[in-house]
Amino acid sequence: MEVVEKGPGRRRLRGNPWFSLVAVAFGVIMVGLDATVVSIANPFIARGLHANLADLQWVTNGYLLVTAVLLIPAGKLGDRLGRRKIYLIGMAGFALASAGVGLSGSIGLVITFRAFQGAFGALIMPNTLAILRKTFPLEKLNTAIGVWGATSAIAIAGGPIVGGLLVQDVSWQSVFYLNVPVAIIGIIISVLVLHESRETDVESPDYPGIVTLAASLFLLVFGLIKTQTWGWADPKTLACFGGAIVAAGLFIFAEGKVTNPLVPLRIFASRALSMSTISVILNFFAFYGVIFFVSLYLQEVHGYTPIEAGVRLLPLTAMFVISAPLGAVLNHHFGPRFPVTIGMLLSAGGLWVLTSLEVSSNYLLLAIPFVILGLGVGFVLTATSDAIVGNAPSQDAGVAGGVQSTALQIGGVIGTSVLGSVLLDRVGSTLVGKLTHAGVPGALAPKILAAKPLVAEGAVPRIAHIPPALQLAITNGSHAAFLSGLHVAMVVAIAVSLLGAVTGFAIGNKRPSEDQESEMISD
Structure with missing residues (x-):
């Protein structure tokens, strides 16, 4: 390893593992906040820019789509051109795109800049893990990833509360402007403390x-x-x-x-890496599906404001702050099999409790499974991240980070899509029954629900130009229909979590043991 330093002060800062962890934490915080504050801002964006439901879906989905496509190429780009350089470009670009969203005067521009956010976010996330992989010795990498996971959890947990305060007391644009000062601080620290690392054998893309x-x-x-x-x-x-x-x-x-393959297939020869990737997908299938639909339950069934709902989600998201480092400790002592298997079983247990939710359920019936589920998801996140990044060869650190981040994104998209379809199918069939009971002919009820214009206000459909009696039948039955769909969706998520426990057991107990030193190239 060749290190070129510039003065004693620079020597103490540049390349220090723990200062480097602080630097990449700013990127993790920025992306984590953005993952949850946007859902709070969407209703305000709709009112401010006269957007419809399809537009709002693409505010979220455009970001997810671009991010998922670019994560692995972004990790490879960091391996080739420099992980520090690509991370800094990602931070600066994400901040500029965020400002672009806030300055947008039309929903089309918002969606466009959200796509740019997704592209620059893809540059950030895999290279945070790659920088940690190249900075920390393997025996300390597990601890660093535990802190990395806890940092992400704090950002995700705080997102709904911060977003709710900003959109209600300032403006929806301020939710996106918040990324600018976070990025500036993160960039300054990163310039001072991060070493550059890249692979020296550079071939054509x-x-x-x-x-x-x-x-x-x-x-x-x-x-x-x-x-x-x-x-x-x-x-x-x-x-x-x-x-x-x-x-x-x-x-x-x-x-x-x-x-010079984009993704060297040799990395999947590691059973721990392959099974961990599958476990990440299954873990976040359940997590993102739950957090999305339970948020609807709190706001639509119990009538909480976005801030009130965000506070009540804290037992779930804030548990990551505990479970991520605790998962790292378990992973260090027992290997990845134990925390991943136990984590997925805990998730299944928390989901099982959620199947008993009713309209009048006490909040404790949410808080207790939230704690259980938060423990499980955090255990899995830390252990699988360590297994994926640590078992990949040192020169493929960026690609491994991209694989982990891509698996997380795909799991979330599959979870919200599959569980959303399950819930909507059950809600639709239940509401058809309510309309039929109200006197609507059976063949006509589905056509009424499919009528245009249709405004889906959360869990309670509201259909224009129908008699008030029929709208009342829909409204009265909507909460029961939503809960019926939620219960079925939770059963599907339980099955996925149990499958994740099987893949977790297949990971094995061996932790990364190779002792490769990375070549650090200082600018």
């Missing part, structure tokens, strides 16, 4: 791999996003999924032919 992977992820995520509009059996949905499979096959074929 793997264009076939980039194109086929991007096509596969785009078609998969786009198809999942559109299922609630098209339906799962629609030919367009099936075409997206079929195209994703074909592109994935071409990607695997291409990676076996090039000398």
Whole structure:
């Protein structure tokens, strides 16, 4: 390892592992805040820019789509050009795109700048893990990732509260402007403390791999996003999924032919890495589905404001602050099998308690499973992140970080799409029954619910130009219908969590043991 220092002060700061962890924490905080504050800002964006429900979906989905497609190429870019450099570009770009969202005067511009946020966010996240991998010795990497996970949890937990305060007392634009000072502080610290690291054997980019992977992820995520509009059996949905499979096959074929693959398939020879990647997908399938629909339950069934709902979600999100470092301790002593398997079983247990929710349920019936679920998700996040990044070769640290972040994103999109479809199907069938009971002919009830214009105000559909008696029938039955759908969705999430416990057991107990030193190139 060759290190070039510039003075004694620089020597104490530059390359210090713990200062480096502080530097990358700002990127994690910025992306974590953005993940939850946007959901709070969406209703205010709709009113301010006269956006409809489809527009608001793309405010979120445009970000997710671009991020999922670019995470692995962004990690590879950091490996080639410099992880510090790409991380700093991501921080600066994310701040500028955030300011662009706030300055936008139309919903089209908001969606466009959200897509840019997704692109720069993709530069940030995999390179945070890669920087930690190249800065910390392997015996301390587990602890660093535990702190990294706890930092992300604090940002996610605080997002609804911070966002609620800003949109109610300042403006929805201020939610996005908040990223600017966070980025400035993070960039200043990063310039002072982060070492540059890159791989010295630089070859031409793997264009076939980039194109086929991007096509596969785009078609998969786009198809999942559109299922609630098209339906799962629609030919367009099936075409997206079929195209994703074909592109994935071409990607695997291409990676076996090039000398410098975008994703070296050799990294998946590690059972721990492969099973951990699957476990991340299953873990966040359950988590994102739960946090989205329980937020609806709090606001639509109990009538809480966004801030009140955010505060009541704290037992779930804030538990990450405890469970992430605790998961790191368990992982250090027992290997990844124990925390991942136990974490997924805890998640299944918390979800099982949520199946008993009713309209009049006491908050304790939410708080207790939130704590259980928060423990489980945090255990899995820390152990799998360490297994993925630590088991990849040192020169592929950025790619490994991209694999972990991509698995997290895909799990979240699949979870919200699948569980959303399950919930909406049950809500629709229950409301059809309510209309029929109110005297509407059975064949006509589904047509009324499908009528346009339709405004879906959270869990309570409101349909224009129908008699008040029918609207009353819909409103009176909506809470019961929502809870019926929520219970079925939780059962599906339980099954996924139990499958995650199986994959967690298959990870094994061996922790990363290779002792590779990274070549640090100081600017």
